[in-house]
Amino acid sequence: MSLVLYGAPLSPFVRKADAVLREKNVPFELESVNIMPMPDWFKEISPARRIPVLRDKSVGEEGTHGTIPDSSAICAYIERKYPEPALYPSDPYEYGRALWLEEYCDTELGALVGLGIFRPIQFARFQKQEPDIATAKKTYTEKLPRVLDYLEGELGGREFLVGDSLSIADISLACLLAQLALVAGPLDAGRWPGVASHSERMTKRPSFVPCLEICRKIVKQAPIDLSA
Ligand SMILES: N[C@@H](CCC(=O)N[C@@H](CS)C(=O)NCC(=O)O)C(=O)O
Known part of the structure; x- marks a missing residue:
């Protein structure tokens, strides 16, 4: 699986990225991350110390390369990479x-x-x-x-x-x-x-x-x- 969404389903922001991936039928894996407390490996890829973070393994498999934090940035990235169906108006x-x-x-x-x-x-x-x-x-x-x-x-x-x-x-x-x-x-x-x-x-x-x-x-x- 090339996309990994790090987070927990109970976060509305993880849910947002999850829903966008599903609306577009993009395969991904949800990897659970506990935020209380947040593990050190996750802090490294989440400078804001928040979930979600997306990793696109086709871009990078380790460290920060290949990762995008923040649901809004993640959703915009997914839209650009998988344009259909469009979830951002063209007008x-x-x-x-x-x-x-x-x-x-x-x-x-x-x-x-x-x-x-x-x-x-x-x-x-x-x-x-x-x-x-x-x-x-x-x-x-x-x-x-x-x-x-x-x-x-x-x-x-x-x-x-x-x-x-x-x-x-x-x-x-x-x-x-x-x-x-x-x-x-x-x-x-x-x-x-x-x-x-x-x-x-x-x-x-x-x-x-x-x-x-x-x-x-x-x-x-x-x-x-x-x-x-
Ligand atoms: N602007 C961020 C907000 C993410 C956010 O606030 N996530 C919460 C969980 S719902 C979090 O990780 N909180 C960590 C903490 O409070 O320690 C986004 O859209 O991804």
């Missing part, structure tokens, strides 16, 4: 919008879902501690709505965030909302109908199913209702 403006929405989901939504909700609940469970429901609820009820309102507006009742086909923006959004759903269940479809149905459709795609099945087995516990 320049739509391309710019797709990159913006990818970035917005990865950073703004990502910080709230990851640091504000997923970690306080799931990392506590991993350490056999009580989940910090108060922090998760505060993020869910006070900070998340503004971000979801924006994304609801961007979707505007359409199937995809940009243009009329699947793009990297949809994949980023779906990866973060799947992360949220693992610990907090589906979104309120009455309040965010577009985003909720986007998430439901996306997580049924064959490119998402294998990774999410593994994640549900890892998380095990039922989602917590954070809305009340």
